[in-house]
Amino acid sequence: MWTAVIAVVGTLLGSVATHFFQRQTSERTAALARAEQLRQERISAYSAFAGALVDYRRGQNDRWHRAYDSPGSAVAEEVRIDSYRLRSTAHQALIRVQLVCDDPQALALAAAAFDVTNCMHEAPDEADRAHRSEQARETLSEFIGAAAPGVR
Template identity: 35%
Template sequence: MSAVLGTLLAVAGALVGSLGTHLLQQRAAVRAEARARQELLRQERLAAYSGFAAAVTELKRAVVAGWLRRSDPVALEPALAEADRLGALAETARFRLLLVSGRPEPLADAAFARAGALRGAADRGELAAREREFEESVTAFIADAAARLATSDQPARR
């Protein structure tokens, strides 16, 4: 009888141990999956922030090129077509940024608007001033994005 009782206790102990191990592994797997999702989202945000900054900077370059060619109708038309194409790409990058961030992005909107405002410069001095404003707005956007990415690097508290 004591041999049977000993065997039952051993089997019960093995079952409890197996159950405990399973629960701990399941919990660790859930935490690992949550960390992986968080890292994936951070990578998506990083790609969206940097993609927008690159796209809006290319737009600025094209708008300035068009502005500099405004007195040459032959050179102006392709420059404006390029600026229009890059404007559409920058807007697409802005939409992606909004989808990934899940919130309004006023600094991105300001940078995008400043890129478009370059077209209205009256002379080279005003163009240079508007370019500085654009650079300041992109710098503010990047600083904000970097701060948000740094915050998302912090481990989730439980």
């Protein structure tokens, strides 16, 4: 009789222990999967933002040059309108970064990079335009440097 009771108790304890360890393993696996999915989403968002901002910077440089070389021309107007499309794309990418990034420094640098790029076309002369363009490039590089450790 005691043998049967011990066997039943041992079986129940084994089942409880197995359930406990399987649940822990399952939770750990789910947490790792969520962390990897967030990492992949951050890589995608950061890359899209960097690419959009590089395109926007190029568009802003082009806009400034066209407005400076031939103000009021059809080409200048076309490039100005294209810069609005590029700004929209960059802003959408910035919003995506803001949704997935939890590093305040990286978020501030992303916003600063967008703001600096956004104001490039307002440069009064070539030297200031070149300075703003370089500042936009450097701020984007600083964002990438701040965001990179979060995806490694």
